[in-house]
Amino acid sequence: MSTIQSIAGENEHPDVALVERVRRGDVSAYDTLVRKYERQIFRIAQHITQNREDAQDVMQDAFLKAYEKLDQFQGNAKFYTWLVRIAVNESLMRLRKRRSGKMVSIDEDLETDEGTVPRDLADWAPDPEQNYSSAELADILRRTIQGLPRGFRVVFALRDVEGLSTEETAEALGLSVPAVKSRLLRARLQLRERLSRYFHRRTRAAQRTPRKSGVET
Amino acid sequence: MTCTEFLAMLDDMIDDSVVAAETRAEVEQHLHKCGHCEVVLNTTRKTIEIYRSHQIYELPYEVNERLHTAIMARCKAKRC
Numbered sequence: 001m002s003t004i005q006s007i008a009g010e011n012e013h014p015d016v017a018l019v020e021r022v023r024r025g026d027v028s029a030y031d032t033l034v035r036k037y038e039r040q041i042f043r044i045a046q047h048i049t050q051n052r053e054d055a056q057d058v059m060q061d062a063f064l065k066a067y068e069k070l071d072q073f074q075g076n077a078k079f080y081t082w083l084v085r086i087a088v089n090e091s092l093m094r095l096r097k098r099r100s101g102k103m104v105s106i107d108e109d110l111e112t113d114e115g116t117v118p119r120d121l122a123d124w125a126p127d128p129e130q131n132y133s134s135a136e137l138a139d140i141l142r143r144t145i146q147g148l149p150r151g152f153r154v155v156f157a158l159r160d161v162e163g164l165s166t167e168e169t170a171e172a173l174g175l176s177v178p179a180v181k182s183r184l185l186r187a188r189l190q191l192r193e194r195l196s197r198y199f200h201r202r203t204r205a206a207q208r209t210p211r212k213s214g215v216e217t
Numbered sequence: 218m219t220c221t222e223f224l225a226m227l228d229d230m231i232d233d234s235v236v237a238a239e240t241r242a243e244v245e246q247h248l249h250k251c252g253h254c255e256v257v258l259n260t261t262r263k264t265i266e267i268y269r270s271h272q273i274y275e276l277p278y279e280v281n282e283r284l285h286t287a288i289m290a291r292c293k294a295k296r297c
Contacts, residue, residue: 027293034288038281046274055274056284063288068295118224121253124260129267142273160265161272185228192257192264199260 015079022070034063037080040162041087047157048091050146051098058094062087077171084158084172118189120196128199144194152187159184218247223254231262 015036021029038059045058066073066083073082095104129137145153158169159180170180226244229235235244248255276284 025296027289027296030292031289034285038285038288039276042276042281042284043272043274056276056280060284060288060291064291064295067292118253118257121256123256124263128263129271134271137271138273141268141271145268145273156268161268181228188228188231188261188264189257191268192261195264195267196260199263 013078016075019070019073019075019079022067030067033079037083038063040080041083044084044087044154044157044162045091045094047145048088048150048154049094054091054094054098058087058090062090065090078168081164081168081172084162084164084168085174088154088172116186116189118193120193120200122196122200124196124199125201132198140195140198144191147194148187148190152183152190155180155183156187156191160188218243220247220251220254223247223251224257227258227261230258231265 015033018029018033022033041062042055042059045062046052046055049055049058062083066086069086073079092104125131132140145156148156154173155169155175158164158172159166164172166177166180166184169175169184170177173180175183223244226235226240230244235241248258
């Protein structure tokens with residue numbers, strides 16, 4: 001039987017066989033799937049909710065919901081993309097609860113011209129991240145991405161950080177491919193613009209200034 | 218090629234999805250003479266690379282294990 005499975009599964013994504021095992025009642029196969037994607041799901045939830053406790057709750061609820069609804073999962077989508085979609089919806093529901101029932105979507109606050117035209121055109125220092133400790137760098141990266149509208153932030157997180165394709169990102173967010181492309185460009189340019197403040201080549205005067213005072217504003 | 222036209226191609230350049238050799242040549246030509254666009258391309262690439270290589274939201278191992286155990290316990294309870 002294992003021979004037949006391995007022949008059938010040669011070109012299949014490894015998740016397909018795991019999902020099938022879960023459907024047949026093998027909970028340990030689900031353990032493997034959770035293990036594989038739990039960190040990504042937590043990060044995506046944190047990007048949307050911007051709250052650590054909410055992201056932890058979303059991570060648990062998303063995996064539980066996926067488990068309960070596994071029968072509804074269509075094999076033509078990747079399990080991971082389907083799971084991300086559930087996590088995105090759970091994250092938005094969590095935000096809605098926090099705002100006492102007000103509708104929340106990933107389309108909020110997109111009416112901004114920021115980042116459509118690059119303004120800071122100074123080159124960056126080579127390996128600019130090395131000018132900061134890892135804690136300082138993490139703080140800069142967090143604050144910078146948190147300043148983006150949610151609809152840009154989540155597209156950047158899925159596409160560029162978690163490595164989903166444009167099509168998968170569109171499917172996970174319920175957006176069209178052109179919408180994902182346009183948001184991704186805006187997100188990338190806005191982040192670049194904001195990071196330029198920290199990363200462009202320091203002048204000699206700036207190099208003489210002790211770094212203790214923090215980053216330029 | 219103008220800077221605006223280049224900007225419209227930026228994502229394709231970054232994602233390496235410019236297939237037409239002719240277009241690629243035009244882009245290269247533009248970059249050769251436009252330092253600003255070259256900076257935008259390189260620093261946008263670097264932006265993505267930095268976010269990819271420094272995960273900013275990581276759970277400590279113990280917290281992750283606790284959540285993992287809780288998820289599996291809830292799933293097993295559903296099955297009964």
